[in-house]
Amino acid sequence: MKSLMVGLGVLALVATAGIPLIIGQTAAQSSRPYAGMQARAIKALSAEQIADLKAGRGLSLALAAELNGYPGPRHVLELVEQLGLTDQQRADVQRLLDDMTAEVVPLGEMLIAQEAELERLFAGRVVTPSSLRAATAAIGATQAELRNAHLKYHLLTSGLLTAAQMQRYSQLRGYLDGDSGIQHRPNH
16 A cells, blocks of 8 residues: 555656646747747748738638638639539639639739838838838738628629528538538528
8 A cells, every 4th residue: 555655656746747847848839939930031921821812812811701601712613513503603703713813912912012011111120100000001901902802702702602502512611510501691
């Protein structure tokens, strides 16, 4: 019995001694969340984000639409066969994707340039309260335009699909659980 108690005491001591080590590692990791990002040309944007902005991809800007039953044109075209789109629907959705791309790519390029300017202000140590306000206001306005554009094309795409196609889309994308179904677009 005594050896069991000693064994449990040693085990408790080892476990307790390991807690600060684990906490220390976690704290060290969380105190360095941006390590490596200092080498980015534009610190606020990863290479993947820049590529997505240049290509007109959504960067999750349209999640409010996507996850509430308003599919986007790019993803609908990826699922043309599974959704059973008619030739007319396919052509209409392709037109929306082309229009969206033409609208969002210049906005993405503008956002990249604005973030680069903000980067330049800080990197050059020439940022002032007024230049900061102007730069962040410009970035915010462009972000709002970009998000609006992506959301708008989700709204327009949903108007081209049947309720059954929208439900199938949600199933294929993994959004539809068997119990709750999906909130469909209101009748226009």
